[in-house]
Amino acid sequence: MLRDVLNIWRKEIMDTVRDRKGMTQAIVIPLIIGIFYASFTPMMNKAMTARSEKPLTIPTQGIEFADVKLLEVMSRYGITLEEYEGDLEAVIEKAKKESGLVFEPGFAGDVAEERPASVRLLTNSTAGGIFGGGFSDSRLQLAVSTYNQAVVAERMAARDIDQSVLVPVVLNAENLATPEQLGAFFASFYLPILVAVIVAQGGLFVAIDVTAGEKERGTLESLLATPASDGSILCGKLGAVFTISLIPLVLTVTAFWVVSNVMPPSMAGSTGLPGFVLTGSLLTGIPLALVVGVAQMMMSVRARTFRDAQSGATPLMFGVMIPGFVAAFSPARALWPCLIPVYGPFAALGRMVQAGGLQWDAIALSAAGSVAAAAVLLPVAMKMFSRETLLYGS
Amino acid sequence: MIEVRDLVKHYGEVRAVDGVNFECPDGQVTGLLGPNGAGKTTTLRMICGLIRPMRGTVIVDGHDVRQDPAAVRRALGVQTDSSGTYPRLTPREHFTYFGGFYGLSGPDLSARAQAVIDMLGMGEFADRKTQGFSRGQRQKVILGRALVHDPRNVIMDEPTSGLDVMAVRETRDVIRMLRDRGHCVLFTTHYMDEAAKLCDRVAIIIRGRIAAFGSPAELIEKTGCDSLEDAFVALAGGAQGLLVSEYANADGNGNASGDRNASGRTR
Ligand SMILES: Nc1ncnc2c1ncn2[C@@H]1O[C@H](COP(=O)(O)OP(=O)(O)O)[C@@H](O)[C@H]1O
Ligand SMILES: [Mg+2]
Numbered sequence: 001m002l003r004d005v006l007n008i009w010r011k012e013i014m015d016t017v018r019d020r021k022g023m024t025q026a027i028v029i030p031l032i033i034g035i036f037y038a039s040f041t042p043m044m045n046k047a048m049t050a051r052s053e054k055p056l057t058i059p060t061q062g063i064e065f066a067d068v069k070l071l072e073v074m075s076r077y078g079i080t081l082e083e084y085e086g087d088l089e090a091v092i093e094k095a096k097k098e099s100g101l102v103f104e105p106g107f108a109g110d111v112a113e114e115r116p117a118s119v120r121l122l123t124n125s126t127a128g129g130i131f132g133g134g135f136s137d138s139r140l141q142l143a144v145s146t147y148n149q150a151v152v153a154e155r156m157a158a159r160d161i162d163q164s165v166l167v168p169v170v171l172n173a174e175n176l177a178t179p180e181q182l183g184a185f186f187a188s189f190y191l192p193i194l195v196a197v198i199v200a201q202g203g204l205f206v207a208i209d210v211t212a213g214e215k216e217r218g219t220l221e222s223l224l225a226t227p228a229s230d231g232s233i234l235c236g237k238l239g240a241v242f243t244i245s246l247i248p249l250v251l252t253v254t255a256f257w258v259v260s261n262v263m264p265p266s267m268a269g270s271t272g273l274p275g276f277v278l279t280g281s282l283l284t285g286i287p288l289a290l291v292v293g294v295a296q297m298m299m300s301v302r303a304r305t306f307r308d309a310q311s312g313a314t315p316l317m318f319g320v321m322i323p324g325f326v327a328a329f330s331p332a333r334a335l336w337p338c339l340i341p342v343y344g345p346f347a348a349l350g351r352m353v354q355a356g357g358l359q360w361d362a363i364a365l366s367a368a369g370s371v372a373a374a375a376v377l378l379p380v381a382m383k384m385f386s387r388e389t390l391l392y393g394s
Numbered sequence: 395m396i397e398v399r400d401l402v403k404h405y406g407e408v409r410a411v412d413g414v415n416f417e418c419p420d421g422q423v424t425g426l427l428g429p430n431g432a433g434k435t436t437t438l439r440m441i442c443g444l445i446r447p448m449r450g451t452v453i454v455d456g457h458d459v460r461q462d463p464a465a466v467r468r469a470l471g472v473q474t475d476s477s478g479t480y481p482r483l484t485p486r487e488h489f490t491y492f493g494g495f496y497g498l499s500g501p502d503l504s505a506r507a508q509a510v511i512d513m514l515g516m517g518e519f520a521d522r523k524t525q526g527f528s529r530g531q532r533q534k535v536i537l538g539r540a541l542v543h544d545p546r547n548v549i550m551d552e553p554t555s556g557l558d559v560m561a562v563r564e565t566r567d568v569i570r571m572l573r574d575r576g577h578c579v580l581f582t583t584h585y586m587d588e589a590a591k592l593c594d595r596v597a598i599i600i601r602g603r604i605a606a607f608g609s610p611a612e613l614i615e616k617t618g619c620d621s622l623e624d625a626f627v628a629l630a631g632g633a634q635g636l637l638v639s640e641y642a643n644a645d646g647n648g649n650a651s652g653d654r655n656a657s658g659r660t661r
Contacts, residue, residue, distance in 0.1 A: 218478030
């Protein structure tokens, strides 16, 4: 029994490794995805941090009308106003500038004489990338509202009124996120998605090749005519699917970690991802790959051709990827969701990345969920994997 | 020794195999001769336990396929109906892979693989991947795969169909050689002259039933015909698709047989 399993396992691995198309799918594509995510994450991170601190120069018309105090407040927020000659509205509309200010004549006078003074804030949220227009817009609004409060305070003081009547809430906002946390925040978003995509695809090609593919090539019947039992054939093939699916998982997660660590901090905007991210991804992803492998085998067993099996397996791919996306967009707070098969590993991964360290309870729960699911699916797969279903489909 | 006892397999309305009985002794070649759709493949699949019979059973060297299919498969070498090869594996790797299922390993396994390679004259391409092999080269891989464990009993489903003249000759030589070495050989064909040339005994199967069983000489005697060919035609009745020879045209003979002996129909 065990000898037959090993014999099949060895042959399927050899067969797959020699298949250039299969190996490309198993190695090159996941590597590219991993490297892409790994470089994208720190870049996003850097862009976010940089945008909220970088000095802003805002093209402005009518600076001469502005109040000196307003300019002071602006500069406290790192904003410099710069006189702009020409059609400001047109350049912003064409997204050549992110935002601009236009002071009407008499602005300073209106403020001094306590008339409503107005300034136009022009922005184009599509200019300057996703961290462009929108960002300078909110910084300008913040500066103006600070200035407003200062002016109100002065006026109240002149009338001997305690200004606090007008300020029911004082919000002292401070972002205490460290660069490490910021990095982990993005990783907690990308890693579940990355692992989901890789696991959903990793062994699929092999799962189809060793079932429907073997049927299509006309070699299956000879294999079934040997004394090997249905169970050993299934286990040998499943073992090969599982083994091969680990290659892209390990490679991708490693590439993700390496790329984010070799990137110079000036480029990454934060220090590289810590090593636990690598361990955590593998410890949650490997048991998941086992469940997915069993499910993929079940999907492909009944198909007559490679094509049939591929279309049958597409819903399964989404069945793995969607929980990954759900975990990425709404990370679980409680521990118990880690036990949910398929969703659990992603939840556990997200929790660990956000907490900044391995959480053995989350890993254990997610592995238990995966192993339990595999233990339930395996007997079903065994039932489906009889010589007659293999020969004739359902 | 293969004993087929009252085998039945229906697919819905189709009585693919409907009570088949015959025996294949050691040291003899038994042919299962019948037109397309007669139930040959289904019978062979039940013999090696790929399909569970609805009724009846098969005994191979004393093992009952219903009780111990693995023991039956161990006693058999099988060339199946759909016979592809793994394109990324060499013939030698095919042989060691399949040999591994029959308890062979290490030097014994390598020696058996080499013996098959020598026996089939595959030296030149034994270590090339089978991708792009000619039909004749593939046939040798398929034969070798079935023979690597030196099985006492060999069953082959239409071993010569689709082959060129040389490959047909080589396959027939292998069948004769197996017989001379005392193996029990059972193969299916829809070529009459192939059955006549190769077989010690012939079972004629039509619509899932055995129409006649015996040596070619016995069949001639039984039908009172003066040639083997006429005997087949008489027994096969109006069955279409039974070819006198692999080089003949199906129509000419099928029509003639229908005229000559309508009473030869078995049902
Ligand atoms: N899996 C199957 N499902 C339905 N009918 C089948 C199946 N296999 C064979 N048959 C039918 O059983 C009959 C015998 O088929 P087969 O044993 O393949 O004939 P042969 O090998 O003599 O050409 C045919 O009518 C065929 O259509
Ligand atoms: Mg057939």
